[in-house]
Amino acid sequence: MKRFQPGAFIFVLLLLVAGLSMPYCKKPSDKKITPDSADTPYVLTPDTIETPLYFPKPVIPDDNKPYKERIQLGRMLYYDSLLSGDGSRACASCHRQQYGFSDTGLYASAMPVLPHVNLAWYSNFMWDGSKTGTLEDVMLFEVQVFFATDLNKMNQNTTYKSLFKKYFNVTSIGYKEIAYVLAQYLRSVVSGGTRFEQVMYHAKGSFTTDEYWGYRIFFTETGDCFHCHVNPVMTDGLMHNTGLDSLYGKTADQGLFNITGKNDDLGKFRTANLRNVALRNRFMHDGRFTTLDEVIDFYDHGMHKVANLDPVMALPAKANGLHLSATQKRQLKAFLNTLTDSTFIKDTAFARLK
Ligand code: HEC
Numbered sequence: 388m389k390r391f392q393p394g395a396f397i398f399v400l401l402l403l404v405a406g407l408s409m410p411y412c413k414k415p416s417d418k419k420i421t422p423d424s425a426d427t428p429y430v431l432t433p434d435t436i437e438t439p440l441y442f443p444k445p446v447i448p449d450d451n452k453p454y455k456e457r458i459q460l461g462r463m464l465y466y467d468s469l470l471s472g473d474g475s476r477a478c479a480s481c482h483r484q485q486y487g488f489s490d491t492g493l494y495a496s497a498m499p500v501l502p503h504v505n506l507a508w509y510s511n512f513m514w515d516g517s518k519t520g521t522l523e524d525v526m527l528f529e530v531q532v533f534f535a536t537d538l539n540k541m542n543q544n545t546t547y548k549s550l551f552k553k554y555f556n557v558t559s560i561g562y563k564e565i566a567y568v569l570a571q572y573l574r575s576v577v578s579g580g581t582r583f584e585q586v587m588y589h590a591k592g593s594f595t596t597d598e599y600w601g602y603r604i605f606f607t608e609t610g611d612c613f614h615c616h617v618n619p620v621m622t623d624g625l626m627h628n629t630g631l632d633s634l635y636g637k638t639a640d641q642g643l644f645n646i647t648g649k650n651d652d653l654g655k656f657r658t659a660n661l662r663n664v665a666l667r668n669r670f671m672h673d674g675r676f677t678t679l680d681e682v683i684d685f686y687d688h689g690m691h692k693v694a695n696l697d698p699v700m701a702l703p704a705k706a707n708g709l710h711l712s713a714t715q716k717r718q719l720k721a722f723l724n725t726l727t728d729s730t731f732i733k734d735t736a737f738a739r740l741k
C-alpha cells in the first residue's frame with residue numbers, strides 16, 4: 388500500500404486554495420454587468436472591504452455582508468440618473484470622483500457636498516449630524532426621500548429588474564434593495580493612499596521640511612487638530628462646537644440643535660473629514676471659507692468663546708486661538724496638502740462602469 392505523503396497532500400491543498408482565491412485578487416471589471424436569462428439560483432461571490440492595516444474594523448451589518456456582484460450593482464446605480472425620480476441626476480452628479488467624491492462650489496447656494504470617502508467608519512452623517520445609524524439607514528433616506536426614486540421606473544427597466552432578481556431573489560425592486568447595494572458600494576470606497584500615509588506607513592517618499600513641521604503642528608498641542616481630526620479616518624465622526632459663530636442668525640448654523648433642541652447642541656457640527664480637503668474650495672457646513680488659509684486663520688484667531696465651545700478649543704494655552712507665526716501657518720497648510728489621495732481619485736474600481 389502506498390504511504391500517505393503529507394508533502395503531496397499539502398501541495399494539492401495549496402493549489403486548490405490558490406485556485407479558489409484567484410478571483411478575489413482580481414480588480415473588478417469595468418464592464419457593465421448584463422444579466423443572463425437563466426432562472427437558476429445565483430451564487431454570490433463574497434468580498435472583503437480591503438482596508439489598510441492601521442484602520443479600525445469597519446462596521447458591516449450582518450444582513451448586508453459584501454458581495455462582488457452587489458457592490459458592482461451599487462456602483463452602476465450610483466452613476467445612473469434613472470435613480471432620481473425626475474431622471475435629472477445621479478449620485479455622481481454631485482459626488483464627483485475627481486474631487487474625492489465631493490464637489491467644488493455649494494449645493495443649493497447653501498452647503499458644500501460632503502465627500503464619499505471611508506463612510507464605513509461613520510455613524511453620524513450630514514454636516515449637522517441629522518442622520519445617524521448605519522450606511523444602509525442613510526441610503527434608504529437618500530433613495531426614498533432625497534432622490535424620490537420612482538420604483539415603477541426601476542421595475543420597468545429590464546436590466547435592473549433581472550439583476551435584482553438574480554442577486555436578491557426578489558420579483559420586484561424595493562427601496563431596501565437599492566439602499567443595500569448603494570451602501571455596499573460606498574463601503575468599498577476606501578482611501579488609504581494619501582501622501583501622508585505613503586510617508587508614515589509605507590516608507591514611500593519623505594516629507595518636505597514644511598510638511599514635516601506642519602505634521603508636528605497638526606499632531607501636537609501646538610495645533611491640536613488631531614483631537615478631532617483623528618488619524619487614520621481624519622475625523623472622530625463626532626459633533627463639536629468649534630466657535631465658528633457667536634450668534635446663530637441662520638437656522639442652518641444652529642447645527643445639531645435643530646435636531647435635538649438641546650441648548651448644549653447649538654452650533655455643533657460633525658468633524659469634517661480632511662482627506663482630499665485640498666481638492667475642495669468651500670469649507671465648513673456653509674462653505675464660508677474658500678481657501679485653506681482662511682480656515683487656518685479661523686483656528687488661529689477667528690473663533691468665538693461661546694458657552695458650549697469644545698473643551699479642546701478652549702484650552703487656556705490657546706487664549707482665543709493658536710496664534711501661529713506666518714511660517715507655522717504655511718507649514719500647517721503644506722501638511723493639509725499631503726492628505727490628498729491622488730490614487731483614490733483616479734481609481735478605476737470606483738469609476739463609472741463602461
Ligand atoms: C444635488 C447634489 C447631490 C446629489 C445628486 C447627491 N448628493 Fe449626497 N450630498 C449632497 C450634499 C450637499 C450633502 C451634504 C448634505 C447635508 O449635510 O445636509 C450630501 C451628503 C451625503 C451623504 C452624507 C455624507 C456624510 O459625510 O455624512 C451621503 C451618504 C450622501 N450624500 C449620499 C448620496 C447618494 C447615495 C446619492 C444618490 C442617491 C447622493 N448623495 C446624491 C449633495 C448631493
Ligand code: HEC
Nearest residue numbers: 610611612615627656657658659670671672682686697699
Ligand atoms: C474641537 C474639534 C476640532 C478641532 C480641535 C479642530 N477641528 Fe477642524 N473641524 C471640526 C469640525 C466640527 C469641523 C466642521 C465645522 C462645520 O461643519 O462648520 C471642522 C472643519 C475643518 C476644516 C474644513 C473641512 C471641510 O471639508 O470643510 C478644516 C480644513 C479643518 N477643520 C482643519 C483643522 C485644523 C488644521 C485644525 C487644527 C489647527 C482643526 N481643524 C482643529 C472640528 C475640529
